[in-house]
Amino acid sequence: MSTYDQAIKKYDPVLGLETHVELSTNSKMFCGCSTEFGADPNKQTCPTCLGLPGSLPVANAIGIESTIRIGLALNCSIASYSRFARKNYFYPDMPKDFQTSQYDEPLCSNGYLDVLVDTDEGTKTFRVEIERVHLEEDTGKLTHAGGATGRIHGADYSLVDYNRAGIPLVEIVTKPVPDTGEYAPLVAKAYVTELRDLLRGLNVSDVRMEEGSLRCDVNLSLTPKGSKTWGTRTETKNVNSLRSVERAIRSEIERQSLELDKGNKIKQETRHFQEDTGTTRSGRSKVVAEEYRYFPEPDLVPIAPDKAWIEKLKKALPEQPSIRRTRLAKEWGFTDLEMRDVATLGGVDLIAQTIEQGTSPASARKWWAGELSGHASKADLELIDLKITPTDVARIDALVNEGKLTDKLARQVIEAVLNGEGNPDEVIKKRNLAVVSDDSALIPAIEAAIAANPDAAAKIREGKVQVVGVIVGAVMKTTGGSADAAKVRELVLKTLGQ
């Protein structure tokens, strides 16, 4: 029996997730600096986000509105009165020496998100309860210099880029989720997937895990079967892909069960997920417990959303992702399973946008869930992070349908587009990839193929048309697959008097 199976036989996992979402506002949460990703270091700072004396923060209306919308979409109640708080700490990722956050008065609380997981007894719904949704600001980005590992441990000094400091960041915290048993890793992954789709549907964030606009911390504890008190939990950080969410929980279940089996106690600590091994490593356990000395932020006035505003936002919420998926599956003729696969890949919107440009649902699914998902998993990326757009895919599909690309050529075009060589038309031109259906270009190849296969040619002349494949195959080979097979067949038959 595997370590995992043994662990699940003896212990019940209890999981919890803290998710940070960077909002895609134009400007930062408390000042007018741009939030654009990838700018040169320290080009997007001002007296407010640098915490210079005399500067005064003012809350971004869209930041507040987006947080409330997220809360509403997660079935939370919205506070009628809510304040920002200062979370004080000494760490150079915030130049102010505090982070503007929320403490005991989060904007949203007590919600839930239902997720579907395939179990041995069929598809099951797990309810993940939401403790709170609050609004804070993101921190600056540290680069650790010196030392062998590039990590904070052993670094000689660090460099800070404050472009990210002050970007609105929403923290979504679940309540502990018990009773998921062996499905704990899958429930966690399904939750983050569903949350990502919900946030994308709300159009409040790019939700790109690889760019860090969606980040996840995973809490896990094990309870011996039959026991009523939950075990000590660990918090695993640096979980930066959907697959990692699943792997991190699985590996923590295994690690904690082995410790408990040995009679050891689980240390309450922060651990770091390591992509390469799929395991977690202990962070430095803090000697002194953190004391953030929270207090109400005096420079920002309280938020008191009135009922009319909340009602208006509630009415304007988009269709829930699960309901939308059911509707689209029907429209597109996908089975539940096909749709769930597409959703897990994060491909619903990409397929919808491809279909909008004239591609058939079946083809759109074939390209994204068949061809491109392979590229994504090879590169450990999500579909949306691939350097190909729905427009590109729709164009490639149209070219295949028009007979201008074979499937094989289409795959070459896709690879070139993914490599950043341009859009499909540019790639085809540059690499000379279009199907050759021009007679004059094909005739020499056909004549050569006929000469090389005299037996087959003779049979065709006699009317045995079914052997034409031999000659068509030879032509396709000499043209490197760039010929239009139907056209070649037609020309071969014509040449041989059929």
Added chain:
Amino acid sequence: MSRITREEVAKLAELARLDLPESELDEYAKQLEIILESVAKVGEVSTKDVKPMSHATGLVNVFREDVTKESLSRDEILRSAPATEDDRFRVPRILDEE
């Protein structure tokens, strides 16, 4: 009222990253005592019908439109920093060696 201990002063100093010499702990404990006693007088006022206040103006919902404004020049902000490297602020080692 309870007295502020030397240990509490040392702890506060640590949290505030103040390098207080041993010899001054008693002195600061005494001073903090006086401050706390003064503040404690507020507790004698009857506040049964007064709502706790964190902001003096009574304003709520003061927001700004989500529009970008020009940021500071990088050269200018980096010039004010004690140390820079690669267009970034250079800060001393964050964690001590274990």
